[in-house]
Amino acid sequence: MKVLALxxxxxxxxxxxxxxxxxxxxxxxxxxSPTCEALLVDFEATDRLLIxxxxxxxxxxxxxxxxxxxxxxxxxxxxxxxxxxxxxxxxDQATYDAFFRExxxxxxxxxxxxxxxxxxxxxGAQPEVWETLSVPFTGLIEILKxxxxxxxxxxxxxxxxxxxxxxxxxxxxxxxxxxxxVVDKEAGRSKRxxxxxxxxxxxxxxxxxxxxxxxxxxxxxxxxxxVRCLLAQWGYNGEREHRIxxxxxxxxxxxxxxxxxxxx
Numbered sequence: 198m199k200v201l202a203l204x205x206x207x208x209x210x211x212x213x214x215x216x217x218x219x220x221x222x223x224x225x226x227x228x229x230s231p232t233c234e235a236l237l238v239d240f241e242a243t244d245r246l247l248i249x250x251x252x253x254x255x256x257x258x259x260x261x262x263x264x265x266x267x268x269x270x271x272x273x274x275x276x277x278x279x280x281x282x283x284x285x286x287x288x289d290q291a292t293y294d295a296f297f298r299e300x301x302x303x304x305x306x307x308x309x310x311x312x313x314x315x316x317x318x319x320x321g322a323q324p325e326v327w328e329t330l331s332v333p334f335t336g337l338i339e340i341l342k343x344x345x346x347x348x349x350x351x352x353x354x355x356x357x358x359x360x361x362x363x364x365x366x367x368x369x370x371x372x373x374x375x376x377x378x379v380v381d382k383e384a385g386r387s388k389r390x391x392x393x394x395x396x397x398x399x400x401x402x403x404x405x406x407x408x409x410x411x412x413x414x415x416x417x418x419x420x421x422x423x424v425r426c427l428l429a430q431w432g433y434n435g436e437r438e439h440r441i442x443x444x445x446x447x448x449x450x451x452x453x454x455x456x457x458x459x460x461x
Contacts, residue, residue: 198348198425198459199405202395205354205361207411207432209337214252215330217261219319220274223312227304232257232282245326252330257281265433266412267293270355270386275308276300290414313357320360333368334431336452341373344460349399351378353391353408358383388415392424407459413438416447
């Protein structure tokens with residue numbers, strides 16, 4: 198292994214509460230939603246040190262979390278909120294994809310565009326609150342610090358690069374990633390594009406890259422390149438995704454087992 202590439206949300210950063218907050222604000226651009234509005238009013242009235250705890254305790258957030266593994270990009274957060282509002286039962290990838298298509302390409306494109314403007318506004322207006330909603334997975338941070346000299350560290354993410362850079366600095370690990378090692382949403386819709394970009398930038402073969410993501414669907418796309426793929430058990434997934442990963446020859450790894458597995 199010459200390059201260790203990691204997804205950001207759900208692997209490096211426990212950021213689902215931030216995604217939920219921004220998604221609520223974004224959906225209100227499209228249509229009135231008393232449920233979304235009431236949640237935001239409740240969150241915003243809470244002390245900033247307790248907002249994350251308040252979000253995590255929300256039943257709507259828990260439903261949102263269960264749908265996250267079925268999506269890929271920011272527009273999927275809007276799809277999840279719509280499913281929750283309509284009480285749609287989306288138990289597998291096929292039913293999720295069908296529901297996504299029913300909402301239409303225009304909804305997906307517009308939600309994606311507005312989501313990032315809402316995130317930018319939130320980060321600019323309330324930077325301290327924004328940072329409290331995306332905390333690092335502490336055990337992983339320590340592994341990266343200890344092993345940064347043994348391998349080239351990289352990020353392959355559907356998140357926007359500015360948010361990733363801000364949070365890496367906030368976590369104290371920005372210096373562990375070389376120039377060009379963070380490949381963000383601009384690389385393309387598929388993580389295949391991200392891994393191809395990294396292979397070219399660092400002049401490595403695909404079988405010299407290990408890629409860790411918390412979504413089985415991303416890993417199933419990239420394993421065809423010859424990249425070693427691992428599903429992060431500490432991320433946003435459950436038994437459904439663990440089963441799918443194993444059925445496709447993808448290892449499912451816990452955070453405790455990660456360092457000895459990768460480095461011996």
